[in-house]
Amino acid sequence: MQNSEAMALSAALLAAAGELTQRINEGVVARGFEGMRPAHGFAFTRLAPDGATVTELAAHLGVTKQAASQLVDEVVRKGYAERRDHPGDARARLIVLTERGWACTRAAEEVAAEVVGEWVELLGEGEVRVLGRHLARIAPYGPIRPAW
Amino acid sequence: MQNSEAMALSAALLAAAGELTQRINEGVVARGFEGMRPAHGFAFTRLAPDGATVTELAAHLGVTKQAASQLVDEVVRKGYAERRDHPGDARARLIVLTERGWACTRAAEEVAAEVVGEWVELLGEGEVRVLGRHLARIAPYGPIRPAW
């Protein structure tokens, strides 16, 4: 495969990721979750199942734990999450979503489904599923970082 | 398609984009182009064919023209590009790559080809081509923004 072809693929991937992120964020904000940034959403995906520690969150976001801690401060202040004592480790705090945090997460999923729905119209559902499977094989559970 | 499925696809897309960007940047830096950041590479892809104005660059990167101008300052100072008079518009300057700028661009293409080569090993060349075509249809020539 030619270098220029690889570069075109890279550019398309980046453009798609950037547009998707922007649209999800705009949709979430439009649904009444003001002051939310994409990073909050990515944090929520890590907090969603059972909560997480600041250190785990930092690893997931690819930032320092200080940065993650500041981000937690912010979402706690805005009412999307709360710090609880960690069961079994008195040093750690378990960050969990509040009901409003869950509502925000559901809103993000709805918007994502809208955007992906447009892709389905363009490419067909089967092709979009294939796209998802291939992308999942390319980037299996790495940290989610800003594209640049 | 379920909301959770759309969210998983979104996460995979973002993770793939983030990893690709990081690896290309690391590869470029490792080849001797120190101090380069991903944003520089994205700027170069716009400058590459025939140069561009600061305003065009700003639109391509999705930032203000002041930010684009600062970025141009930086790459000019580092020897990757130069400001020339714009033929046909005395207000504007045409930013063009220097030879070193072209070398950096070629290096980025090489690294991108390496990474995409790994995807080809995973998925096969045909599937990767399909991936590229689909992504190109999803995000046709939008600005390349940071993922968050």
Next chain:
DNA sequence: ATCTATGGTCAAGCTGCTTGACCATCTGGT
């Protein structure tokens, strides 16, 4: 019992972006 590693926070600083103001030049209407 101690020593080291780990989770977390506080504080300070930096980088890259934004907003706002401004000048030079282009463009279109009169």
Next chain:
DNA sequence: ACCAGATGGTCAAGCAGCTTGACCATAGAT
């Protein structure tokens, strides 16, 4: 030809989000 508004570009100031460095409390190992 001229003027008014639009456009390209830069300067300056401010800020948000991240980093590094220092520090404390607790865990786990020896």
